[in-house]
Amino acid sequence: MLEKIAVLVTLIVCLFTNTLFAQDLRALARIDTVQSTIADLSYRDLEVKLNLSQPIPYRIFLLSEPNRIVFDFKEVDWTGFSAKDILLTEKVTELRFGAFQAGWSRMVITLSEPMLLDKVGMLTGSAKGDATLTAKFKLTNPEEFLANVGAREDAGWDLPNAISATLPKQRQIGDRPLVVVLDPGHGGIDSGARQDGKLEKDLVLLFAKELKDNLILSGRFKAHLTRDEDTFVSLSGRISKARELGADVFISLHADALKSGWATGTTVYSLSDEASNEASAYLAERQDRADLLSGVDLSKQSDAVATVLMEMARVETKSRSDLLADMVVSGVAQSVGRLRKRPHLFAGFSVLKAPDIPSILIELGFMSNQSDLNNLMNAEWRQQIIEGIVLALDTWSVEDAAQAQLLRQ
Template sequence: MSRLFAALILTIWGSAALAQDFSGLARVDATQSRIEDSRTGAVLSLSLSQGVPWRAYTLDAPARLVLDFREVQWDGLRADDFDRADAASQVRFGGFRPGWSRMVIDLSQPMTVAQAEMRILPDSGAAMLKLDMAQATPEEFAARSGAPRDPRWDLPAPSLSDAAPPRPMGEGPVIVVLDPGHGGIDPGAEHDGITEKDLMLTFARELRDVLRRAGGFDVVLTRDDDRFVSLERRVALAHEMRAHVFLSLHADALAQGQAHGATVHVLDDEASDAATRLLAERHDRDDLLSGVDLNGQDDVVAGILMDLARQETEPRTERLARSLVGGLQAAGGPVNRRPLRRGAFSVLKAADIPSVLIEVGFLSSPRDAENLKDPDWRLGIARGIRDGLVQWVADDLARAGLRRQ
């Protein structure tokens, strides 16, 4: 799909469109935008106040249509504002990274893009984007799907060749990377008008302040505003910052509604209880729904080196998690009755950085939701995490001489 559809979009854009100097932000007119069933599949019509560079492609597992735009304003719009047919089960849109916007449509059946064009009205400059989708077999859809790689749209491919190793612990401040979950197009869990992405960004800033006041910590956030950051990029940022520790912060929701209290998760591809498995699938699915391809194969040598690094990192991560649980308990929690859990979270897969995922609470729990909205309660939890980190740093430094150099 990537080669075929990249060629299609380049034809649609044309060199003149690429060179056109669009100014300001394009606004979406939801009243003139819709997704309709058609005899052969579906038709997407998107009305914009002006023409902008754009591209579209499909992704598999789950089946979805992804549209990227340069400078589109979504403020004030809701997914329910768009009339949609049976062909579209869900619509998402929002910021992808600064200056770029994304719309993701979950498809109820495999459909490929048969025709696509953006028409510009010469008198007003307004634009209408129209995509005709045609039904396809699962095999045909999978074969034609994939994210195109284009330097005009994508960030440079991540490279770790220039990344220096972390400064040894004890030689200067401990570098902590805080990762407020979700962001931009991906709101995370939602409850009573509050989104997980906003709540965790607020908490990450509060925790950053608590750690800085404690002394001995340099703190970096993977995002400091409402933007989408892929799971892969979050891990890459930790490497770029030469982090000593990585904390991913969440306040999720489980449909069963049975999860209560804080939990700390460490990476384990095998041991995963049902709740942790659901959370891991949810977090990774959020990334997939935003059109990010996390697939990649390590060669044999890189795999061996990472396995060696994990032999040193895993016991340190285990002690980090237990120390954080202790800090949360001492702060009054509440913590889950099984506070330490293991699962296959992609965001924890840095082989050389102790990394944990903290579910500060669950928005699906009424008690936790009320706690999470309370600034005083969050401050207590931030102090508990601080105390757990301080204890872990002291313990890790004491054990440094025992580790293989």
């Protein structure tokens, strides 16, 4: 998790995260002195390891005369924090900490020798919902230290209000119509599967339009399509479009063909754990980070910082997506009467990798199977599936809103 960071100063904007952290979201973070140390790794390396009761935004920078390392955090409750218990090095002559300005806290480490930040990372995800910030510093010469002194001008850092204004929009709490973005797979030069002269791109577009009309007619949803004609849309373009449209939910629709010939029936996919992690690493490598998390500009952040942010948002989104997939499975099972043996599967589809929008992919059926293909072309069957999906979205939006309310308490 610890990645080389080129820039000296980092800022992590913490997102509202995992349900496991729920009880602490409004409480101040505390530092567990027992699990925290400032210690030598070698004669030239110093490690600052802080165990926090929850992930929080932070930044690190250097000050001179005397040489100091400064950690700024979103407000910390310092109760029980003791410098002498965590200081296990001669490279530090003094450790101070306390409130810095409204909503923010500061820890200042005075150094006996000039040191530069080498690596930093915040690991989250334990069952307790805590986070460990690990920063490694290495000896340097006075000239290089001086060249790296100063706080970077991160937009919004000195204006805590500006930061909260750039957080992603609140997850839905049931007080407005759910915004559902439907994503008919393929399109344009990409036909998807083809069977008996039928093209997947046409069948899923027809289905998506019918589903959209049903959602809107119910009066409880706003619904949009990532494409409403036979055009090509890139996978990342589909996610960007969903974000632009303010999606609460993203549903990709397919009817692929499988070579084996045995696949049949409706299947609902959500992102697998492994794919989640790969997705984070992949997304963090991308140049266009700015649009990946709505409202949070990651383009100035290092890869490591961006990856942490992605992970934190994704943990909550993943459980919301899994719940939606399960509810679509039971909704469709109710409306159609039966489903295949394992109707909810996990996969690494790129189109499910938005870190902050609950996303599922529905394989309505497989065109390679004759009865599935007949179903797909049958308006009555489509209407049954649509009723199952609408039922699922109704159930999910209530349950999801209830969980969001719990998070706020």
